[in-house]
Amino acid sequence: MSIRPFPWAKALALLLVAALVGCGLPRSGPHKKEIFAGSVLREGDAFVVSVNDRVTRATSVTPVLGFSNTFLNAGQIGSDTIRPGDTLGLTVWENVSNGLLSSAGQAATELNAVQVDDAGFIFVPYAGRIRAAGNTPERLRQIITERLDAQTPDPQVLVTRLSGDGASVSVMGGVASQGVYPIERPTRQLSAMLARAGGLTIEPEVAQINVMRGGHRSRVWFQDLFTDPRLDIALRNGDRILIEEDSRTFSVLGATGTQDRVRFQTQTLSAVEAIAQVGGLNSNFADPTGVFVFRNEPEEIARNVLGRTDLVGDQRMVYVLDLTEPNGLFEARDFSIRDGDTLYVTEAPFVQWRKTLSAITGTLNPVANYSTLANR
Incomplete structure (x- = not known):
């Protein structure tokens, strides 16, 4: 009587083949384990840190814009004072x-x-x-x-x-009517001059107002002009006003709705907002336990995060967010994204297995894969 081979032998052989095939399959980036393997604790060159309340507070550094005292202490020009060119x-x-x-x-x-x-x-x-x-x-x-x-x-x-052509300012950039405007009684302050130039043509949330006066230059957020009256400075003859869009960006890679270099759309940006801005996590591929933020952290902040005093210079930091934890979404909501950050979402573990099955069976349908293996 002949004995049929045990079917699990074929299954084991398939698994071995799958393991070999899986090593060379395409993927969007490193796996979670590979990122952790690059930690300083494992003789890598980056500090891998799980985000918690303390880390969030230590890294919550957002750009603060404001006028210097040279601008703030300048009084209004008397609109009745006559000047050359008037x-x-x-x-x-x-x-x-x-x-x-x-x-x-x-x-x-x-x-x-x-x-x-x-x-x-x-x-x-x-x-x-x-x-x-x-x-x-x-x-x-x-x-x-x-x-x-x-x-x-x-x-x-x-x-x-x-x-008052003798006392004038130039307004350039994101306004409706660029040009040279006289400083007159209604337009002696910054906000009034911007209105005189037709208002902004870029989103107010990301508009920055640059004022150049002689050898000095300062800038503020447009919206701050209305929350802090002191920033609505008095203008001076020869001032140059430039309105430009916030140039900060972050990069997004991995299992998200898009992979791109993305501009900030608000003054502050949290990890949750950054994920939402690029279309969220890809539900077919993303691992919600493997959301990483790569950043070169300044020495002072790195010391505060790690509780160390022996660090010198900028440090490579990898912040880990686990959206499946009880407070994971809260941590991601409070963790600030900064200019130059790279947001990377790893693929779920089963994705590589699915790719392996697809490579073996030649189909992208997981159910069909399993049926094919069972038949074989």
Whole structure:
């Protein structure tokens, strides 16, 4: 009587073949065990740290933007102070029928568009060359009146500031109307000047306002202008205002909805928000126990995280998030993603087995794989 071979022998042979095939199958990146194998504790070159409340607090460092004291302590420019380049309007009333300036039958003489020259002077007939820059319209009115009083009886003078081209700022970047704008009474502060330029054309949540003044440069978040009134600074002649989108990015790899370099969409970004921003975990491949954040951590933060004082320079850190733990989602919600981070989600253990079966049977249907093996 012949004895049929025990069917598990074939199954064992298939498993051995599967193991060999599985070693060379394509995958999206290292397995969880391989990442842990690179830990300093296992003679690797990175510190692998599980995220908890203490780690979250130690790593919660977000960029703080704000104006320096040079900008904050600058007072508003007096809107009535005349400067070189300003355009003035002059009106002179004389108490005689045939005045110095007036025509027959006209008591008032208008001198429109009198521009202050680069040296700060204007010319007024019969009053001569008068320094206007540095004076208010009221003071200039008095000076002109005194000059004319000796030549025409009791003149009345009105001085108006028509435009302030002499004190101007340039607005560039993400605004509706880029250009050079005069600093006038309604636009002496930053927020008003941005409104004058038509407002932002980029999302307010990621808009940064850069102000360059001489050799100084500072920047703030656009939204902070409205939460902290001190940041709505007074403008100065020659200021350059640049509105640009936040340039911070993070990279995402592995079993997620996409693999890409992704821009921040908010001032702060948590691990959960970063995962959601790229379409979440791939339910067919992702291992929710293997969510990793790779980062070069500054020395001070690395020391706080690891509780060590012997570290020198930036340290390679790998933070581990387990979304299946009771507080896993809370930890991921509180853990901050920073500029330059790499978010990597490992594949679930069964994925490699499924790929192996597919390689053997030539089909991607797991149920068909198992049926085929059973038949064989």
